[in-house]
């Protein structure tokens with residue numbers, strides 16, 4: 327029998343195609359006509375060409391931008407893997423709703439619509455306004471003892487992100503960032519990294535919110551046990567997600583799959599959101615062409631995932647916050663790339679001599 331989650335995925339990615347390579351080639355040719363030494367805008371040229379390959383033509387500015395911050399709790403937090411208590415997930419959701427978190431500041435500053443999603447926080451928010459209420463369960467299960475999610479919970483969590491991507495598409499969004507909040511979720515991201523890349527737990531496990539030396543050693547041991555238990559070599563990506571993922575991670579994976587299908591550019595944030603995107607790319611490789619890495623997090627596993635995805639981060643600011651902050655910070659750079667593409671003079675129009683060799 328096909329798992330419910332697989333049939334959901336099949337439906338989501340039914341019309342997924344990679345970005346348009348002909349449009350990318352044409353964009354590269356146009357970049358070479360602009361008044362600058364060939365290739366001198368570096369990665370900005372790659373970014374402009376990628377967006378044009380996605381949209382088929384240069385979109386007008388400003389782009390319509392949104393960030394989705396998915397929150398959920400993790401059963402594995404019971405094992406002492408975080409520097410903070412799990413109550414912080416709920417408390418930070420309230421902070422997001424009151425506008426006081428880092429992501430609120432950055433989203434406001436850069437004209438990015440912020441959507442806060444409860445995918446599985448272990449708290450009752452009642453009918454509190456401005457929260458997207460999509461709780462699948464009060465936290466994922468403790469993956470040291472059982473899979474983090476049942477097949478049905480996984481399918482529901484994936485559907486949360488997919489539905490929001492569909493709404494973003496209907497609202498004309500062109501650039502979306504995925505971010506998260508969930509005490510314990512770097513343990514999941516580390517386990518996912520081990521399962522996808524074959525890296526050891528020692529290489530893929532960092533200090534998350536800032537655990538001390540002893541707790542870090544303990545966390546590495548937990549990741550090792552979890553991966554040994556659930557993810558033998560060649561475990562399919564959907565099974566990895568179900569067994570060692572989390573509700574917010576599954577929602578982000580669903581969002582990436584559906585957003586790519588709707589030809590929306592997705593900016594990944596740090597370690598956890600990139601783990602979700604890496605799973606989406608493992609499930610449907612065409613997704614890769616729609617991804618931009620907003621930044622490179624301090625978490626050591628993030629670098630492993632970025633090379634797994636063959637992505638170069640836009641920014642390196644030694645951040646390790648999450649919430650979508652690094653992704654939103656990259657958005658003005660992405661828009662700058664498009665502004666240069668569309669607004670610079672050409673050698674011909676400005677009457678400037680081209681390279682002589």
Ligand SMILES: O=C(O)c1ccc[n+]([C@@H]2O[C@H](COP(=O)([O-])O)[C@@H](O)[C@H]2O)c1
Nearest residue numbers: 408508510512534535596597623647648
């Ligand atoms: O974005 C990152 O790379 C990142 C790195 C370390 C920690 N975080 C955030 O910290 C929380 C998880 O850390 P931990 O130690 O509880 O596993 C979660 O809310 C993440 O958003 C985020």
Ligand SMILES: Cc1cc2nc[nH]c2cc1C
Nearest residue numbers: 410414507535647648649
């Ligand atoms: C305070 C706090 C804010 C966060 N934002 C994302 N993860 C977080 C973890 C903590 C502990």
